[in-house]
Amino acid sequence: MRARGSLGVTCCVLLQAAAVALFLRGFFPAPVRSLNRPAEIPVEPNAGGISNWTSLPPPLFRRVVIVLIDALREDFVFGPKGKEFMPYMTHIVGKGTSHSFVAKATAPTVTMPRIKALTTGSIPGFIDVIMNLNSPALLEDNLIWQAKTAGKRIIFYGDDTWVRLFPKHFVEYDGTTSFFVSDFTEVDNNVTRHLNNVLKREDWDILIVHYLGLDHIGHLTGPNSPLIGPKLSEMDHILKKIHTSLLSKESDNVLPSLLVLCGDHGMTEAGGHGGSSDDEVHTPLVFVSSVFDKKEGYDKPLELVQQTDLAPTLAVSLGLPISRNSLGKLILPVVEGRTMREQLRFLHLNGFQLSRLLKENMPAYEKDIGFQQFKTAEKSHGNWLKLYLDGNTSEVLTNLGKKVLKQYLDALKMLSSSLSKQVAQYDLYSMMVGTAIIVEILFLLLLSIPKGLGSSAELEVPLSSPLFSLLFYLMCLLLSAIHVIVCTSTENSCYFCTLSWLIAIGVMILISGLFCVILSLLGKMCANSKSLKKQGPLASGSDWSxxxxxxxxxxxxxxxxxxxxxxxxxxxxxxxxxxxxxxxxxxxxxxxxxxxxxxxxxxxxxxxxxxxxxxxxxxxxxxxxxxxxxxxxxxxxxxxxxxxxxxxxxxxxxxxxxxxxxxxxxxxxxxxxxxxxxxxxxxxxxxxxxxxxxxxxxxxxxxxxxxxxxxxxxxxxxxxxxxxxxxxxxxxxxxxxxxxxxxxxxxxxxxxxxxxxxxxxxxxxxxxxxxxxxxxxxxxxxxxxxxxxxxxxxxxxxxxxxxxxxxxxxxxxxxxxxxxxxxxxxxxxxxxxxxxxxxxxxxxxxxxxxxxxxxxxxxxxxxxxxxxxxxxxxxxxxxxxxxxxxxxxxxxxxxxxxxxxxxxxxxxxxxSSSAKGHGCFCYALLRSIPITVYIILVTSLRYHLFIWSVFSPKLLYEGIQAFVTAAICVFFTAMDKN
Amino acid sequence: MKTYPGELGDIQEKDIMKDIEIMSMASVHFFCVLSIILSAVVPAFLLEKFSVLGTHLTWLCICSVSVAAVNIIASVVLKPNPSPKRNSLSHKVTRFLKSCLYFMISCLLFHTIVVLYGAPLLESVLETFLFAALLSTFTTLRCLCLLGLNLQAWIRVFSKNGAMSIWDSSLQITTVCSIVGAWLGAFPIPLDWDRPWQVWPISCSFGATFGYVAGLITAPLWIYWNRKQLTYKSK
Known part of the structure; x- marks a missing residue:
């Protein structure tokens, strides 16, 4: 088939724009968002009437201290390094009144999105950046904002990312900048110097400290450097100081305090972070409070929780509503000391919030197993409450309660995982399909340079021979088979799979057709160059100015x-x-x-x-x-x-x-x-x-x-x-x-x-x-x-x-x-x-x-x-x-x-009349080269440290420019009618 | 002007002539490279706190002056440009003054171009000017030495197939290399690597210097390699 230059080129560019759209859809998954209406507090389910527990439960702790150590890898606390350099924490974890977990972060393991995850319980996507254009502040519903509205006084010392994310949220703060990576004593001393004063005072409810020194050491010298040990000891010392100070303030008639130790992300063996290797995503999470039971043994392997679980847990602990967009599930051991009724109430709140989020983000939410489980658990919860309120105190009630608890936990797990599937991963399959089309079109354009810039400015696409070749049909079959396999087996939500099968088959035919066309063009070119060589030496292209x-x-x-x-x-x-x-x-x-x-x-x-x-x-x-x-x-x-x-x-x-x-x-x-x-x-x-x-x-x-x-x-x-x-x-x-x-x-x-x-x-x-x-x-x-x-x-x-x-x-x-x-x-x-x-x-x-x-x-x-x-x-x-x-x-x-x-x-x-054809061809080629290269680059760099701050915005600009180019090429074609 | 095809009909002799010329050019180039290396090394013994990065402006001056000296001496010794018809003292003086004027004009021109490329207009004028002077030394001064004040010859040399002797070829190569080097040297300046050499004009002057040195080294080699193909038109 021969197409007049600009018409063929325009078809190519339009296809490319569509492919770019598919790629962008895969690269930036739609965020899981709840509508902007005030969070409602569900009433405790009761089969025999209406419960009198209609408002939020009261806080469990009077004060919370969150110690966030940047790049604190899990083994720095629980591993051999922790045993050596953090004796106090090892003691607390092993024999003290604490609960320890390994919290799993999601990629990109970079500080800012991790702070967002810790405070909102959601997994922030790049789309969030676009949602709050121009505003570095976190506008989503989050723990800090909830605490502030509830009248809690929050003090913050440490990385100034927090200050930028939560402006005017802290009654007192001192931000240290993480710009000078080579400094790893001053940044931490800037935080520690406030502690003595603050710990003596009574005028705060939440204290957040964020230490950067460890991350800086990691970047400079890696996790095995001799500098790590002293830094960990310093942190251990600080934790001991905070803990003893909290304990000294406790008395019988006030609520106890809670100390949380966590890391935002880990570090690789080279000391960097940003990717999704185990070293980078596994961080320690330790809750310390006098209400917890004393541990006897330390041999039990640590439970793996999600980093997002911290937000709902803290919300429950402080008697705050759970953030709307949170994907986290309550960490039950923290509330284990409470009565069964309270525990069930907490779980119900959490489940209600998750199922509402699911309802708003998934059209077929009723089919979701987690949702069904939650509904069953809610029903049995109501039955249990009826028995409980009737005054039944037998063994049956306890067992039934335990059963409901388990049902709730299973439901939460399912709900949380099906929600995070929607946001957590890049939709690689859609990205691949998009990339395949884009690359093929670039090759098609490159191979048509001699024709496209020739005197006739035509885009010659040999259609008949490739379309009747065996290869084409084989490829169609193969790709369709792959499509079916990928779509039936994948766990993640995949945008391309949700399209109707007609479109999918069309895309498969397109991909294999383009592939065969390129092959036949390539063959033609080889044949041409051979015959030309036989004719004699060509004038080389050295007459370039x-x-x-x-x-x-x-x-x-x-x-x-x-x-x-x-x-x-x-x-x-x-x-x-x-x-x-x-x-x-x-x-x-x-x-x-x-x-x-x-x-x-x-x-x-x-x-x-x-x-x-x-x-x-x-x-x-x-x-x-x-x-x-x-x-x-x-x-x-x-x-x-x-x-x-x-x-x-x-x-x-x-x-x-x-x-x-x-x-x-x-x-x-x-x-x-x-x-x-x-x-x-x-x-x-x-x-x-x-x-x-x-x-x-x-x-x-x-x-x-x-x-x-x-x-x-x-x-x-x-x-x-x-x-x-x-x-x-x-x-x-x-x-x-x-x-x-x-x-x-x-x-x-x-x-x-x-x-x-x-x-x-x-x-x-x-x-x-x-x-x-x-x-x-x-x-x-x-x-x-x-x-x-x-x-x-x-x-x-x-x-x-x-x-x-x-x-x-x-x-x-x-x-x-x-x-x-x-x-x-x-x-x-x-x-x-x-x-x-x-x-x-x-x-x-x-x-x-x-x-x-x-x-x-x-x-x-x-x-x-x-x-x-x-x-x-x-x-x-x-x-x-x-x-x-x-x-x-x-x-x-x-x-x-x-x-x-x-x-x-x-x-x-x-x-000549072909000038416009040449112009259109050249313009399309000039745009499709950078976007193709960039898309491949971004796919391979998707775990890069700067993927969100630098590469993704650029990808968005390039993607939108692909649409602009398509519009320009359409205009070109309209003008190129002769 | 070094090959006399009319007088020396013998091809053999012409080749020998060429070889001798290439050798003399190579030696001049060697002294140029040496002067650049020495300008980076020697002042460290004479001046306190001298380093190419730290006291970059001093180095720029020293390097320009030493390269200029080598070039002028070489041109006086070898006399590659045709001597003018009238060779009186007054003419020599005017020629010298004119050369100085040309050099200044070229400095100002380079300065303007560099500012148009984005160098600050008012701040760090001295840095920009010294960099322009360095570039002029690498390019214009050599032209002045080899071609004299004949602007037509300049334009001829810098057009395609304009070289008429191996000196012209070497001039083309070194000039293009220095300018391309300076051009490439500008790329890292805006980046966020926080290196000491990213400060204006260090990377550019390094680029120009490396380009110049590379040009000096490649020019004799390239000419030697292509000596069979290079058939220069006579004047």
Whole structure:
């Protein structure tokens, strides 16, 4: 099958976008969330009436001290190291009044998500990060918040992650930063110095201390270093101090205290963490309190619990409601000392919370075994309570109680595990299917480079022979078999399996079909190259100019930097660097063209030096045809026919790359972005500060005027007027919402949401887009007039510029102006003059588009997304328009450059008809290479330390850009109708 | 200008000529490399608290000066560029002054480019300028020494197939290597590795220096390797 270039490419890109969506769905499993309504407290089930226990049970402990030691591996307390260096804890664990467990953390074993898990009882996913954009604080229902609302006074010392997660939750705190990994005494002394004072006082209920030193030692020297021992002894000493102090405060008439020792994650034998090996996920969890029974033996193997179990256990211990999203189950030994009725009540509360969470997150919750078990247990609980309230005290009651208890525990276990299955793991199967399609499409595109960039710009897909081959059917069968096996055997929830079988079979056919097509293409290429070799030696591709080398090296180099988290954080620097180099290369080419061509002219007459001519000839052969083709220059001449311009043309052209460079430098200092240097003062912050309102107003007004001047050139009169009114409307909108001021405006004016003004602008945007589309349709259907077409395209482009101007914050309007200026300069002076082919121009457009993505203040961090763009002209949050507007605002740079590319390639009359096909093909290839590589990288790095903070946000940006690319390619195809 | 195809018709002799020239070039390059190494080692004995990383600016000065000295001496001794027709003292002085002017212009040009690439505009001007001077030493000064003030020749050399002698080839190689080295050296600056050499302009000047040294070493080897293919057009 042969497809016209852009059509085939667009199909590929659309498929790829769908595959990316599948991958993202597998990579970011939907979170298990409860609705935001107040947690209700269930009444104790009673078969014989209504129980009088309707409120929360009272707290079991007066005070709780949580000692969290970063990177405390399980064997540091329970293993030989613990015996050697932590004698007090070993004594407590072995013979004291304590309960010890091994708590299992989930990947990624990094401090922040682990603190979230410990306090909310949920397993935080990356989606949480998106849910609370811009806010580092933990907004979910959590233990600390519950304690604070219940009036508990909480004191915290240690890692300042807590302070950021729970701002204003602590009555007293001192955060230490974990930035200097090489410091492992000072961080801990900063915590310990407060303890003496605090332990003496009576004015707190919960004390949390988080020690970082052990983690730092681990990172520096590993778990077997001689530094570990003294650190553990220090911790042991501190625990002893806290414990004795707690014991000394206890008396008969007050509730006892509870001391909890836990770790957030372990460490590998190398000292790192983040992954999911046993060394990293197994942490100790020790409860110490005088109410517990004294232990006799130490031989019993420790019970394995989940890290999330701590949250409900502590909630019950403190008499707080269990956090809504908690997946944890009560650790029963902690409440073992209470009466049977109380124990059952606790378990019922926990089970009720879990089953409600299940109800809200699983459509088929009634079929879940855990849910059924819980219902049975609840029923027998009611029966037991009836007997109990009737005054029955026989052995039967005790046995029945024990039976109910066991039923509850089983139910909790089942409920918890089926809930955590939904969030805990990456959905590898969906990811694999997505990756397979993406990789195959990349290969298909790569193999079609000769055809796609050839004269016909076709995408040749040999369909008939692969589709009737045996391999295709075998592969279909095999993949379907795998699908059935995976979906029936897997324990985790898998998104791809939940799709209907028709879609699944379609995907299998697609995968195997693509595979066979690629194989047959490969075979064809081999055959071709062999026959060509027989014909004789080929002219090698050594006639590449420096620019080609730069474009190739830049593209490949950028893809390679995606593997390093540091480079991903500072990706904007890569792009700025590349476009600067591109400008210098362009400048060099212009210089060479002007000077050398002139030289040969001059030198021919006086000296007639032969060598010179030869030297020039080979290189200028490409450029020399520009002189035989006067049309290319005629455009410039038409624009400025004055003789003055002609005289200075050379110098203006030579200056143009430098003007672009200066523009880029100015833009770079407008918005500092990235991670490392983001805090640097920049021009954008200066402008947005409230004192600079006048300057901002002036700048916005000038920018809007410049936008009008730069855009209106090619529009029809109606669009010009609409554009002018629209830009005026933007200024009115900005002044209505209080960003800028009119000179005659009094300062203290009411700030509205500017709905009317924004909608006024929307009308003009739609109007311009409509006129443009009308022109385009007219040119395509009736007249085939290229003039109408290019005007229509330009109008679509200006409509987009207007929309972007509305969505951009006022201090970013210069970005738009510079974007238009650079496009104009490039088009007028550089591309027309140097006669680049469509592929080169596409790559340049792509580079500039990517650079402008960062120039407008974006970064690879979710926090820089400007969500306010989604509310422009909307009364309140409406999902689909808000998402669309935010996407347009975020990807304005790449989008505008891509549309400009289409305009440019269509407006060029000298260009061959295949230029658009080439452009589309090249654009699709340029986008699909990074996303394919990145997806494979992320899959292999999914247990990396920075997977959440660095790689996942970038993946999200790349994924959304895949959709944007698909939209652009669709537009390309629509335009490429000839 | 070192091969005289009209006078020496014999190919054998031409090859010998070439070999001698390659040898002399290699020795000049060797002295350049040596001067760079010495500039990093010797001052440590003479100056207190000298280290390439710690007192980077001092090293930048010393390195530029020593490389410049070696290049100028070499050009005086070997005279690779054609001597002008009028060889009076006043002409020599003007030529020298003009060369200095060119050098300054190139320093300023490099400075501008580096600022456009993102170096701070107002802070650390001295660092940026010294780095620009180092780059100029590695590139412009060599051009001045080998090609003289003839700008047309400069443009010719830096265009495709523009080399007309092995000196031109070596100039191409070393210049491109130094600039590419400086270009690559800029990559680690923004990253969060917290290394002492990530401070501006250390990694860039290291990149340029390593690139220059690599260029100096590869140029004779490459020319020697390709001496059969390299047929330079005569003037």
């Amino acid at each position: 420096e620019l080609d080398v730069l474009l190739l090296v830049g593209t490949v180099g950028h893809v390679l930097t995606l593997g390093s988290s540091s480079f991903v954080e500072e990706e904007h620097q890569t792009w700025y660097f590349l476009i600067n180099t591109l400008c210098l290369a362009l400048s060099q080419q212009i210089c060479r063209k002007y000077f050398l061509v002139k030289n040969s002219d001059v030198e021919l007459s006086p000296s007639g030096s032969k060598g010179y001519e030869d030297a020039n000839e080979s290189f200028s052969s490409k450029d020399s045809d520009i002189y035989s083709m006067p049309e290319s220059d005629s455009k410039i001449n038409k624009l400025n026919t004055s003789g003055l311009f002609k005289h200075y043309e050379k110098w203006i052209t030579m200056a143009s790359p430098w003007v672009i460079l200066i523009c880029c430098r100015l833009l770079r200092s407008l918005n500092q972005t990235g991670v490392q240097w983001a805090h640097r003062p920049d021009f954008g912050h200066w402008l947005t500060s409230s004192e600079q309102k006048a300057a901002l107003s002036l700048l916005s007004a000038v920018s809007l005027g410049m936008i009008f001047v730069l855009v209106q050139r090619r529009c029809s009169l109606v669009s010009k007027i609409a554009l002018a009114l629209g830009l005026l409307g933007i200024y009115c909108y900005r002044s209505a919402i209080g960003n800028v001021v009119f000179p005659w405006q009094q300062d203290s004016q009411g700030i509205s949401k500017g709905i009317i003004e924004a909608r006024f602008v929307y009308i003009f945007v739609l109007g311009i887009l409509f006129t443009g589309t009308k022109d385009l349709l007219k040119s395509q259907v009736f007249t085939m007039d290229s003039n109408t077409k290019s005007r229509g395209l330009w109008e679509v482009y200006s409509g987009l510029v207007l929309l972007t101007a509305l969505l951009f914050r006022p201090h970013n309007l210069p970005v738009l102006v510079f974007c238009l200026i650079i496009q104009t300069i490039m088009m007028t002076f550089i591309w027309n003059l140097l006669k680049y082919d469509a592929a080169q121009i596409t790559i340049m457009h792509y580079w500039f588009g990517q650079a402008f993505f960062y120039f407008q203040g974006n970064s690879n961090n979710i926090a820089t997304v400007d969500i306010s763009a989604g509310f422009v002209g909307l009364d309140d949050y409406i999902e689909i328009p808000a998402i669309l507007l935010t996407t347009v605002a975020t990807y304005a740079g790449p989008l505008l450059w891509a549309i400009h590319l289409i305009c440019y390639l269509s407006s060029e009359t000298i260009r």
